[in-house]
Amino acid sequence: MSTLTVTSVAPLTPRMTRVTFTGDGLADVRTWPDQQLKLLFPKPGCSASVSDSPDVGVWYQAYLAVPEAERPWMRSFTVRSLAGGVLTVDFVLHGDHGPASAWAARAQPGDVIGRFGPSPDYARPVGTADLLVFAGDETALPAIASLLELLPSGQRFAAIIEVADPLEEQDVPGVRWVHRSAGEDLVSAVRAVEVPASTWVWLGGEASAVRTLRRHFVALGVPKEEIEFAGYWRRSLTQDDAPTADDLAEAQERIAALGE
Template identity: 35%
Template structure:
């Protein structure tokens, strides 16, 4: 599936906000800008721009009326389209709440009906074709939305393993997963510390014969190890392996993106 054609940012408002689990906030966005939003984009990434404190809707909207500003005037962060309901023009975006004071987290924690942001995207969906004999899905909480959307798009006959690293047992989510996918929830109660839980688990997995597809995303240090383990150690073809670093310990998003451009992050 080709990436949707680029368009001007959509100004969306909050319809509702709730804690899905103790460390995950689901914000439902709406707006006329979603009238032409393409269907089937669950799991696609997007860029969200957040207003400055006290900024009016009119002033914020004016800055995006003719496209994305050439100079960054608002904090921008990358998120995932979790679900979209075209009949009601509603979109869900899930935000991890893990104790930091970043602009996206702070905005989500206080989001109330009528609050607003700018939505840019969507980018391409990560997995659009499911042809494997066996699937491996692995994600920490930052990548749980893309992993969940991918699992929900799989055929009912899919077989494989899904591994989710969460902050507490209460962070388990209800996901519509094919019966043939075995799920495992690993608890890492301090996301600010390095974790090898996914690496150790996947290293101990028995990979079956046949074609394997992966959807693996999370902290860049973990992703670097998993890429070596899956592609080099297990011989999974690069074309069948979506593996991406979404964040890096000790770096904010802008720093992480720069590190990725310089080849220093997974």
């Protein structure tokens, strides 16, 4: 586990802010599509440090060994960019309804948090089908934006992102924006996409919507191995809460996909 130091904080939209970090080891991390990492946010009066071990098993055991009152809050994030030893992460702001959002709303240069990852063990290639479908809510926006930047010229794709309202749109070419303020929803918008025989799908966002859309594409004949999916958050639950039966089933399928 390593620490990160904030170097800049800049609002992107009313509900999203961009934070850049420097930290030991970042210059040595190679990049790949949809990089995931764990960020650790210190509780008041406590440290974000846990262990210097690079091994996930050893590190996680050390994390759990920290007394709960002192143990940092841990949340998963997508790398927006990583270049020249500078890490960029975009945070969705939703008030003080979570430690990551509360921290990001008050972040200032010099603040320190912890990180584990990104780990190349979880690197997954972008598909090469005739049509690539990317769908998610604002929590998936950083991942989708970074994935679209890597597509070869001429690649056909459909990118659908659900956000609160038009003020939350960002300059991401080719995206169809879905606005909750207008009564629109991600699942309905994605179901309207015509899917050819050769299709690869990437899904991220609220867990139940992701599961619904995955079932939709499987029913259309898209092979399961051609669908990347991740439930980033759960309604009324946090990452600190115990996994549901659906969460466990999703985790098993993702583990199986990594082994394929």
